[in-house]
Amino acid sequence: xxxxxxxxxxxxxxxxxxxxxxxxxxxxxxxxxxxxxxxxxxxxxxxxxxxxxxxxxxxxxxxxxxxxxxxxxxxxxxxxxxxxxxxxxxxxxxxxxxxxxxxxxxxxxxxxxxxxxxxxxxxxxxxxxxxxxxxxxxxxxxxxxxxxxxxxxxxxxxxxxxxxxxxxxxxxxxxxxxxxxxxxxxxxxxxxxxxxxxxxxxxxxxxxxxxxxxxxxxxxxxxxxxxxxxxxxxxxxxxxxxxxxxxxxxxxxxxxxxxxxxxxxxxxxxxxxxxxxxxxxxxxxxxxxxxxxxxxxxxxxxxxxxxxxxxxxxxxxxxxxxxxxxxxxxxxxxxxxxxxxxxxxxxxxxxxxxxxxxxxxxxxxxxxxxxxxxxxxxxxxxxxxxxxxxxxxxxxxxxxxxxxxxxxxxxxxxxxxxxxxxxxxx
Numbered sequence: 141x142x143x144x145x146x147x148x149x150x151x152x153x154x155x156x157x158x159x160x161x162x163x164x165x166x167x168x169x170x171x172x173x174x175x176x177x178x179x180x181x182x183x184x185x186x187x188x189x190x191x192x193x194x195x196x197x198x199x200x201x202x203x204x205x206x207x208x209x210x211x212x213x214x215x216x217x218x219x220x221x222x223x224x225x226x227x228x229x230x231x232x233x234x235x236x237x238x239x240x241x242x243x244x245x246x247x248x249x250x251x252x253x254x255x256x257x258x259x260x261x262x263x264x265x266x267x268x269x270x271x272x273x274x275x276x277x278x279x280x281x282x283x284x285x286x287x288x289x290x291x292x293x294x295x296x297x298x299x300x301x302x303x304x305x306x307x308x309x310x311x312x313x314x315x316x317x318x319x320x321x322x323x324x325x326x327x328x329x330x331x332x333x334x335x336x337x338x339x340x341x342x343x344x345x346x347x348x349x350x351x352x353x354x355x356x357x358x359x360x361x362x363x364x365x366x367x368x369x370x371x372x373x374x375x376x377x378x379x380x381x382x383x384x385x386x387x388x389x390x391x392x393x394x395x396x397x398x399x400x401x402x403x404x405x406x407x408x409x410x411x412x413x414x415x416x417x418x419x420x421x422x423x424x425x426x427x428x429x430x431x432x433x434x435x436x437x438x439x440x441x442x443x444x445x446x447x448x449x450x451x452x453x454x455x456x457x458x459x460x461x462x463x464x465x466x467x468x469x470x471x472x473x474x475x476x477x478x479x480x481x482x483x484x485x486x487x488x489x490x491x492x493x494x495x496x497x498x499x500x501x502x503x504x505x506x507x508x509x510x511x512x513x514x515x516x517x518x519x520x521x522x523x524x525x526x527x528x529x530x531x532x533x534x535x536x537x538x539x540x541x542x543x544x545x546x547x548x549x550x551x552x553x554x555x556x557x558x559x560x561x562x563x564x565x566x
Contacts, residue, residue, distance in 0.1 A: 143311040144169060147179040147275065147302035151319045152376035153217050154184035162376060163224035165317065166270060170230050175265050177309060178232075179275045179302040180221055182213025203248035207277075207292045211237070214274035214298075222272045232270040235260060237290070240271065242278035242301065244291040250433030251291035252359070253278060253300060256308035275301040294433075296357020303360045307367035314369050316356065317376035322383030323348075323355050325550035326401045330538050333551030337400070338381070341388035344399050344493050347527040350437075351491035352404025361385060388495050397503045398494040398548040403541040405534060407437075408462035409484040410455055410469060416478050417443060417451040425453065425472045432468060434461050438489075438522045438531065450478075454520075456531070459485065487519065488537030491529040492544055504528050510547035516540045 146169065148162045169176045190209050194201045218234035225232035241257030264271040275298025281288050293300055299316060306314035320328070321336055323345065328334040340348075342365035349358040355373055364371045364385065374382035415421055422441070429436060439455040457465050466483060473479040490511070497503040507528055511518060516539065520531035532540050545551065 141173065141175050143175040143177075143309055144313050144315055145177045145179060145302050145306040145309065145311050146315045146317060147298060148181065148221075148317045148376055149298065149319070150181040150184055150186070152317050153180055153221065156220070158377070159183075159217075159220050160224050162317065163221060163228055163230075165376070166221075166225060166232075167228050167230045170270060176270050177261055177265075177305060177311075178221065178270060178272045179298055179305060180214060180217040180272060181275050181298040182210075183217050183220075186213040186216070204289065207248050207290050210292050211274070211277045211290050214276055218272045218274050222270075225270055225272070230270060231268055232272055233264055234272045234274075235264075236274045237277035237301070238279040238288070240273045240305070242273075242304070244278035244280050244293065246280040246282065246289070246291070247433045248289075249292055250294040251278060251280065252433075253293065253304045253363075256304055258305075258308040261305070261309060273301065273305060275299075277301075296360055299357045299360035300363060303363045303367070303369055303371060306369045307363065311369060314364065314371045315382075316360075316371060316373045318355065318373060319376065320355060320373075321375045321378075321380050322373045323353070323385070323400065325399070326541055326545045327353075327403060330403065331401075331542050331545050331551075334545070335551055337383050339384040339386060340399060341495055342385060343388060343526060344495055345385045347491070347493045347524065348400050348402045351402040351489060351493065351527065351529055353400070353402040356385070396494070396548065397496040397500040398492045398544075398550065399496070400493050401541055401544045401548070401550065402491045402493065403537050404489040404491070405537055406459040407456050407487040407489055407531070407534075408459040408465075409487055409531075410457070410462070410466060411452060411482045411484070412454075412469060412473065412479050413452045413482070414444070414450050414479045415453060415473075415476065417449050421451070421476070422453070424476060425469060428468050428472050429465060432464065434465055434468075436465075438520060438529070440520070456487070456489075486534045487531055488534045488540075489529050489531050490537065490540040490544055491527055492548065493527050495526050497528070498525050506547055507544055510543040511540055514539055514543040516543070 153159045222232040222234040243255045244251035261271045324334040326334040345361045371385040372382045437456045442452045444450040516536040518530045522529045
């Protein structure tokens, strides 16, 4: 029997009518003979509303209490969806992260899943019931006391929950239902001729997600790749083939150099100048940031030409993490006893991603030319085997995305030629 995990995001379950519609998608799969488990996010803007409510009672709410508060959003969704399924004649049961056996690290608000005890979900399958599981949350048992604490997973947590559950159940596919038809060559809200992709490799999707593509979260895709779970992104409110995220195939690798372009806005940059250029200086700073569960991006180090043996380290983070990271860095600099910290705002990053660029020359030059022709100044460049990213002023982000998309003809479909090469077709 085919097993699938279906995940519905917050916009997909924003009200009762949408919840009923999602229930029909689940019911259709069950009646087609599939074993289905469901993961659900909080309804609409519930999480934002709860965060705003917390801010009204505390300027600096405790992270444990925030996890207690935010976890309630998904509990509302799972109960309502289970009720909707039952009303349609489909047996279902709602399960919190704790009830479903989702174990996490002990980091409030940014926990990572360490494992899932699948016995409860399997038990519900055996009873022919659909387990409707709360995304974004899990439980951590303290090593010293054994007491359990509710943990939330941070941004993209429900996607990660769905893929982790799919891996734990040995599912054939994880279906992510959202408010777009799938993965595009660019954000269709910014680039008018953005084209829906039939499939994209795990590696490309991971790079795109890390560089601002909002369709999937990086951790979820990474988990899918490690566990070998194919992920399909679909529109929750209308039918379509969606986009399959899977292992790269030979046909994918011979396509044009760039598969998709992404824009990451709201980037903050920290510059730490005057640091002693000694072994371990990087560890002294980034070990503290890592312990807080915060990811950094685009690290650059330059040796200062001042004769004093100092260096400058520059890196970027999400702007939402900037205040916390700055406090951590300032504490590190104080313990080092040398250095100054400066922050910059108003930055965006335009990235081109594609497995094809590994074998096709001139990709970087083509991207730089596109940005130059658009009059866009590049503040920083970083690369990997399948990605080129340019840091630009935030005001130039969207125009830069359109320029790079056009430069690689991503609005045109790629079809095989008779010789086996690829060509573009409108």
